[in-house]
Amino acid sequence: xxxxxxxxxxxxxxxxxxxxxxxxxxxxxxxxxxxxxxxxxxxxxxxxxxxxxxxxxxxxxxxxxxxxxxxxxxxxxxxxxxxxxxxxxxxxxxxxxxx
Numbered sequence: 001x002x003x004x005x006x007x008x009x010x011x012x013x014x015x016x017x018x019x020x021x022x023x024x025x026x027x028x029x030x031x032x033x034x035x036x037x038x039x040x041x042x043x044x045x046x047x048x049x050x051x052x053x054x055x056x057x058x059x060x061x062x063x064x065x066x067x068x069x070x071x072x073x074x075x076x077x078x079x080x081x082x083x084x085x086x087x088x089x090x091x092x093x094x095x096x097x098x099x
Contacts, residue, residue, distance in 0.1 A: 008053035020083030031070035032062035
């Protein structure tokens with residue numbers, strides 16, 4: 001079984017967000033992760049938490065432990081600090097589940 005999250009973001013700088021995706025891609029792969037879906041969203045019909053969302057994706061890992069290791073990896077945290085934090089206004093974890 002794999003572990004997956006559906007995430008909504010409010011991306012404010014597409015170029016910096018693309019830099020983030022590029023910087024974290026190889027780190028993600030070494031942790032057994034990847035993206036199953038990735039959408040740019042133009043209209044939200046229902047938003048329970050109220051945070052703005054213009055990007056939705058499904059990110060997966062081999063298991064929850066590998067996900068936790070990825071998100072605490074020092075190289076990932078550096079990429080997040082350098083690119084993600086300046087390119088994203090809001091993050092919504094829509095769901096987490098085993099697949």
